[in-house]
Amino acid sequence: xRNAVGAKRIVTDExxxxxxxxxxxxxxxxxxxxxxxxxALFLENGYGAVSxxxxxxxxxxxxxxxxxxxxxxxxxxxxxxxxxxxxSALNGxxxxxxxxxxxxxxxxxxxEFVTFVLSAKxxxxxxxxxxxxxxxxxxxxxFYEAGPALTxxxxxAYLEDVNRRGELAIPDIDMATHQYFGLIKANLHMKLLLxxxxxxxxxxxxxxxxxxxxxxxxxxxPPAP
Amino acid sequence: xRNAVGAKRIVTDExxxxxxxxxxxxxxxxxxxxxxxxxALFLENGYGAVSxxxxxxxxxxxxxxxxxxxxxxxxxxxxxxxxxxxxSALNGxxxxxxxxxxxxxxxxxxxEFVTFVLSAKxxxxxxxxxxxxxxxxxxxxxFYEAGPALTxxxxxAYLEDVNRRGELAIPDIDMATHQYFGLIKANLHMKLLLxxxxxxxxxxxxxxxxxxxxxxxxxxxPPAP
DNA sequence: GTCTATAAATGGATAGAC
DNA sequence: GTCTATCCATTTATAGAC
Numbered sequence: 253x254r255n256a257v258g259a260k261r262i263v264t265d266e267x268x269x270x271x272x273x274x275x276x277x278x279x280x281x282x283x284x285x286x287x288x289x290x291x292a293l294f295l296e297n298g299y300g301a302v303s304x305x306x307x308x309x310x311x312x313x314x315x316x317x318x319x320x321x322x323x324x325x326x327x328x329x330x331x332x333x334x335x336x337x338x339x340s341a342l343n344g345x346x347x348x349x350x351x352x353x354x355x356x357x358x359x360x361x362x363x364e365f366v367t368f369v370l371s372a373k374x375x376x377x378x379x380x381x382x383x384x385x386x387x388x389x390x391x392x393x394x395f396y397e398a399g400p401a402l403t404x405x406x407x408x409a410y411l412e413d414v415n416r417r418g419e420l421a422i423p424d425i426d427m428a429t430h431q432y433f434g435l436i437k438a439n440l441h442m443k444l445l446l447x448x449x450x451x452x453x454x455x456x457x458x459x460x461x462x463x464x465x466x467x468x469x470x471x472x473x474p475p476a477p
Numbered sequence: 478x479r480n481a482v483g484a485k486r487i488v489t490d491e492x493x494x495x496x497x498x499x500x501x502x503x504x505x506x507x508x509x510x511x512x513x514x515x516x517a518l519f520l521e522n523g524y525g526a527v528s529x530x531x532x533x534x535x536x537x538x539x540x541x542x543x544x545x546x547x548x549x550x551x552x553x554x555x556x557x558x559x560x561x562x563x564x565s566a567l568n569g570x571x572x573x574x575x576x577x578x579x580x581x582x583x584x585x586x587x588x589e590f591v592t593f594v595l596s597a598k599x600x601x602x603x604x605x606x607x608x609x610x611x612x613x614x615x616x617x618x619x620f621y622e623a624g625p626a627l628t629x630x631x632x633x634a635y636l637e638d639v640n641r642r643g644e645l646a647i648p649d650i651d652m653a654t655h656q657y658f659g660l661i662k663a664n665l666h667m668k669l670l671l672x673x674x675x676x677x678x679x680x681x682x683x684x685x686x687x688x689x690x691x692x693x694x695x696x697x698x699p700p701a702p
Numbered sequence: 703g704t705c706t707a708t709a710a711a712t713g714g715a716t717a718g719a720c
Numbered sequence: 721g722t723c724t725a726t727c728c729a730t731t732t733a734t735a736g737a738c
Contacts, residue, residue: 297611301525305730315733321703379608382607382608383607392672446606447617448618466696471692471693507721530713539723541722
């Protein structure tokens, strides 16, 4: 049933780990319509509350067509997540950040990161993947690898660099990256995931990023000479 | 359909905000059996993937009995969440922490908090509530109020105290509490929510708490006199 | 490839006996 | 209060015509 014919979007590499392969089909094609509809519906309502009927209607496509392209609801869900993961790379920040003093670089990275992570789309994606993490563990892993893990690695490298330059004195880079992630998201991420508050203003976000960077930089300041 | 007869578990106060009322029925009674079964199933599989049939079977109860006690699947879900929220108060830590120096108090609070938050049950609860936050926004709010919000308030009060004593110099208590939450959970919480790793050992947890407190205390250390 | 129509199963919820 | 048996809507998935 799973991985039916034509389901090339999930592949398994030698390490036996599912990965998300760039799935975006030509714009305007039926698969694209379907994925768009599935994205909207799944992200809005979650896996269980969305029927294939609803997807086919929203995509202006018959159910038979839907099943011709995606062999099952599972597969459609996986493809949709893969599709939504495409835009999470935070491209372009890293080079610019490297040229700046640590505090400024961290501020820039943080602002970019938190703006993305608190966006409606990213929040919805987190919600739906988290909600189904038990039943789709490989998907959850693939989601993490395709998004947060990349950023984690980049921040890690950045901190290593800053450390080498002597701007900060970080004994455990990996731990510091963990902390930076936590600090940047603070409690805002969870509150927004729970739909407890509207998306904060840009000013508020800036305040949180500034506070996070201040604390981080002060906490990891090299000892005075 | 909702809030049918006998559905006293969700009430609405004057401010029009749903709250979770202590719902634990006598142990051994049918409602208790049902709630236990519902808890196990919903927390394991999520809302959509669990049928009332499955709940009734797991509870060794007929579906009619199930519906006699809980008017609908929604209501059962709400009652289950309310029931699972009962044990999240972290009682007892606060008085002890107040008697300690700031770093030690924060360490103790953090250890208790993170141990709870990373427990299998708390993680499962977060997953299922997050997954349905769109469709049950009042439930998500009630969940937050019954758990995280309480802890947030306590930490806030604790930091205010520490600040007044002059042990730390915190310009914005609310922001600092946000940061403490973030630091303590670091990226571990998300990774565990995504089922990406086994529950870390007590030693690992301690390492994260220690690192968080070190950074926090150093970052908010009062200026040298 | 795409559609209409339908099969087959499962789900939430209820009726009526005890 | 509890059970057995059942109704009816919805859902996933497919068959067969164009």
